[in-house]
Amino acid sequence: MTGIERLHEIMTRLRNPETGCPWDREQTLESLKPCVLEECYELLAAMDRPEDKANHIEELGDVLLQVMFQSVMAEQEGRFSFDDVANAIADKLVRRHPHVFGNVDAKDTATVLRNWEQIKQSEHRKEARHSALDGVPAALPGLIKAQRTQEKAARVGFDWKDAKGPLAKIKEELGELEAEIAARPSDRPCDSDRVKEELGDLLFSATNLARHLKVDAESALAGTTEKFARRFRAVEAGAKAEGRNLKDMTLAEMDALWDKAKRGQMSPA
Known part of the structure; x- marks a missing residue:
């Protein structure tokens, strides 16, 4: 029995309606959302310490558990299986690597990424997407969501020419925030909605600068x-x-x- 087969068998037993674990049986997609997020962040922390092999293995396993957990839930509901999940990503990898599994010539990373994006766009056209910004997950953390949104807008040419653009925008947004703060009497609180909006504009512009400088804003x-x-x-x-x-x-x-x-x-x- 392979490790994956053993994990699948264990998870199936835990989810057994009659003899399984009460906690595991009660879980839903909604209740698992915090677990998925927490396990992903714990894996990110482990990736910063690759020398701790045991911890890296443990955190990878915890993320794999979340995939298996949802797959077994789906099997019980007759929606899909873990094999469906594995085959779907395997098919995608083959489809998006025609330079390895097909006859496309791609000798450098830039060409690979260009081909990947073209194939991805072709796939998405079949999904009836209506905006260049479609496909950015709504649940992403703010900085990551901002950077992914900016990247998608840039792909259709809606972007600053260079880093000077977002840098100037940061100064503009900072001035607007300062004006909003200065406009209030000292004995009264700021308009929280206005301050929140101006702070958001400033953070969005700072993220845009990070993108132009090839820096991951979240990191x-x-x-x-x-x-x-x-x-x-x-x-x-x-x-x-x-x-x-x-x-x-x-x-x-x-x-x-x-x-x-x-x-x-x-x-x-």
């Missing part, structure tokens, strides 16, 4: 967040070394520790 923000967390933990460690609590320190005192962390003079505990 860039994730990296900066990790850097902040690393330095903040160093600040916490520095305060603890002084026998103090951050809540009892002034902002100036915390800033002094932050500067040390930035210079690499302190490390997280």
Whole structure:
């Protein structure tokens, strides 16, 4: 019995209406959505640490479980099987690699990607898509969704000529946000809807700049967040070394520790 066959048998037993696990039997596509998202993010974290082989295997397995879980659910409902899923992606790979499985000549990555996009467009024409932006998953995180949407618009020529365009747009959007904030009396809160809109415009423009600079916006923000967390933990460690609590320190005192962390003079505990 192969690993896939064993996993399929186990999942089928867990979903057995009479003898299976109560939790597994109760799951629906809706209830599994958070699990799918969480497992994908945990796999992304494991991919950042490939030297931890055991963890990488575990997280790949957890994602595979989600595929098998939904496939077994579909089998029970008479919709499709795991084999249907595997064959569908196998067929797609063969179809979109005519330079390997057919007679198309493609000696470089650029040609491969061009062919891939043409084949993809041909497939989508059969699905009666009406917009160049169709096909961007609605549930994508904001930065990824923005970048994918911009990429699709760019494919039909709706794009800045170079990075100077989105850079100028960032300055414009920042000015509009500053004006919105400055327009309110100091004793009254901002119009949250207007501020949200202007912040969204600014983030969208920053994502457009990232795309022009060949930078993945989501990865860039994730990296900066990790850097902040690393330095903040160093600040916490520095305060603890002084026998103090951050809540009892002034902002100036915390800033002094932050500067040390930035210079690499302190490390997280």
